[in-house]
Amino acid sequence: MSDSPHPSDAELLARLRGADPAGDLPAADADDVDHLLHRVVDTDLRETGTHRRNSLTWLVAAAAVVVIAGGVVWRLSGDHSQPGVVAAPGASTTAAAGTTELSAAPATGGRCIVPTPELLAAKPLAFEGKVVGIADGVVTIRPTKIYTGDAGDQVTVTGAAPGAAGAPEGDPAFETGQDYLVAAEGGRVLGCGLSGPVGSPEVKALYEQAFPQ
């Protein structure tokens, strides 16, 4: 028998969120979403365009859509890309299935807002990942944990100027084989302490506070 207190609602909430089975669900591919939505509308318009048929006909049509939708989404479930900002044009671009393209944080004149957990938690994409390669100025990161949004199977960061890398306001100094915490918005990596190596206690603490598990 334990006389330890019951977890508070907040603790229970945090535990449940930490066990979220969809915590790392990658986003559906944008093209396949187009396809799925088109099929839903098109099938129904064809059905109702002449005039609404009896329920048996409708059931057959619905079954067809389900089969199509199932196929589309199923095909995609191993193959994802767009971050969870599908509805935000220009937020990022997809170079290939499963790849989220980001550009480097702009090296602005060294002015940064103090990074806070609230600021970080409001960003559309935040993840932890390992740099698996750097070639021709393109950093390739394999996400290992998604805090928010959807990074797909792979993230590339382009335009990281060697001089700017590691600057406080710019990107973390990405190195192959190292793990990083990366936040992005509008298709850009966010510097200013919102992204950095996992080994950085400040960045790590910021992520832990922004996304309690």
Add this chain to the structure above:
Amino acid sequence: METSRADRFDQLARACLEPLRRYLARRTDAETAADVLGDTLLVAWRRFDDVPPEPLPWLYGVARNCLANAERGVRRRARLAARLADQPVDVEPAGSDDLLEALEELDDTERELLRLWAWEQLTPAEIGTAMGLTPNAVSIRLTRARQHLRELIDAPRKTGDLAGHEGA
């Protein structure tokens, strides 16, 4: 006329697609989730005029009903068992298996209340929309559901249930 309805539906569906996918991924296997996503969108399209200004809780309610329909069958049980057996748990903290098991021990309503609260992060009013309950009823039942879950977590677990870890 029909085009603009289609455009508005398209906007709605895109805005809600990922939350719906997560909703379903939390409750069923990938194949059923894909099926039910199609069902849900179809219902949303056909009942587009009924969609409230805050569409997501309503859509969760539609998805819930579609899922309940899809789950009527033997196949679903087999799939669920398979999903639980090889669910990827690479990012789950230790102890989450017990927590999910405890969640499964609750009745359907309490489990859904807690999921909508914790995972979909809905307010009592929004949960009410999704489940066809009044906000007041949601608050009362949610309190009870949290208490039940705490009791299950605190209760001694059967040794064999403790973890799927090897050895030890």
